[in-house]
Amino acid sequence: MTIPIAEEQLKFITNIQRILDEGAFVATYKFALIMAIADYAVKKGDDTGAPLQLTTRDIAESFAEYYWRQAVPYANGNLPAAVRVLKQGTGMQPVVLRRIMELHGLFNGSLSAARKDARAWGALLNKVAATIAKMPLWKLQVVGRRVVPFLYAQHGSGNIINLQPGVVYNFRRFYDLIRNFVQGAWIRHVRILNVNLLGETDLAEFLFGAERTLFPGLRTILKSVQSDTCFYCKSKLHEGGDIDHFVPWSRYPLDLGHNFVLAHSACNRSKRDFLAAPSHLENWQKRNQLHGRTLGQEFDACCILHNQEATEKITFWAYSQAETAGSNLWLRKDDVTPIDESWRLLLR
Ligand SMILES: [Zn+2]
Known part of the structure; x- marks a missing residue:
């Protein structure tokens, strides 16, 4: 395998930017999907430029983690907790977030306690994986009316993708840059969806800052x-x-x-x-x-x-x-x- 040349690397970054700038975003799933794929590339990939096959289940865990921290009530005040969680889509709260909010309630907000419960956590990941296959996976690479299949072949359905040669390399090489792009776009999107809730708390810190949970012990x-x-x-x-x-x-x-x-x-x-x-x-x-x-x-x-x-x-x-x-x-x-x-x- 050969690593992508500079021009291909630039093209990759430009395409990520195009997805963020021009893609349609009903819910915030596409942001979580890009980050979950990037995380998987860091954890399981290498720098040879080789392709990598992955399933929606492979990325469900990281996908769920992004929403886990965001399912905490954002605003203070007398409103019920469910209303104080930041909206991540137009209309009803997206299903993944609703499921995660339920688990938050069951496990007192503790991600590690939730993960220890193999049945509850497994059920969540199955739901997340199914949702990824149904919603963002085959829409991510649609820009305007065109498909730009630069990450993986666009089958249109199914729960397996093959990251093309060079994609894992680029995600690893530009992880910081991509994370900044995606977080910026995600924050802008959430801000528009939640104008009524936004207050003095720093939104960027709330959504993506270092873990707020202290670790007793x-x-x-x-x-x-x-x-x-x-x-x-x-x-x-x-x-x-x-x-x-x-x-x-x-x-x-x-x-x-x-x-x-x-x-x-x-x-x-x-x-x-x-x-x-x-x-x-x-x-x-x-x-x-x-x-x-x-x-x-x-x-x-x-x-x-x-x-x-x-x-x-x-x-x-x-x-x-x-x-x-x-x-x-x-x-x-x-x-x-x-x-x-x-x-x-x-x-x-
Ligand atoms: Zn010292």
């Missing part, structure tokens, strides 16, 4: 595995310390247990949106090799989602993208270092 778990020291500078924590996303949230919304470390507020603030330097990466790998399984059990006990393999795949992807971009890595406060190949020896 997570701090204790990390404190113990790090012996009460800062993950980065190794000196004592003293204060409670900040929970830091090792792969920064801004690069990929990765809220899985093994991606968390505990750090001084000052270290955390200084690291911001940087990936950590190889010395930190090595420590993180060691921690997960030595304690990964125990951590997993402890995460389970606290209802914290985790998947070590997926976390490592996403981390690999994040570093390979940073290498392509020639990014700096964060070493310590006010000190960064250019990325080289050494991270590859650490992440296999």
Whole structure:
């Protein structure tokens, strides 16, 4: 397989933009679909330019997750909760959102509790997968009256698609850019649908910001595995310390247990949106090799989602993208270092 040339990459971005600008959007499903496919490309694809087959069920999970966080009541006030959830379509609330709101009620808003209930979660994913096949999947590539089948062959029905050669590569290469495009379009759309509800809360933060749920227990778990020291500078924590996303949230919304470390507020603030330097990466790998399984059990006990393999795949992807971009890595406060190949020896 060969990776797409620059001109093809540009064409891909232009087509994504055309879908967002010119496509018809009754509900917000198409936004969630693009993001769910992009997420799948990051988690399961590679950078060879190869095609990838996937089913609606493969992307249902990520699709449902986007709506899970958005099914929380947005506005304050005396209105019933169901009315305070942001509308995601004209007319009645789209079916996926309604189902998710029901599950929110059943599981007190806890995504990990809902996922643990295999029957309830499985039923939701089946419904989501069926809805994707019926609604956005075969409409996504329709721009005006024309079909622009640049992502997958347009069969018009069915629940399997084959991402064409180069598509997975492009989604991985331009994940940030695409996420910004899609979120911007999604926010504009929701704003139009909900003029009466919008208040002082930042809509972008509400829809896509870092997880609002605090993870009770997570701090204790990390404190113990790090012996009460800062993950980065190794000196004592003293204060409670900040929970830091090792792969920064801004690069990929990765809220899985093994991606968390505990750090001084000052270290955390200084690291911001940087990936950590190889010395930190090595420590993180060691921690997960030595304690990964125990951590997993402890995460389970606290209802914290985790998947070590997926976390490592996403981390690999994040570093390979940073290498392509020639990014700096964060070493310590006010000190960064250019990325080289050494991270590859650490992440296999
Ligand atoms: Zn520190």
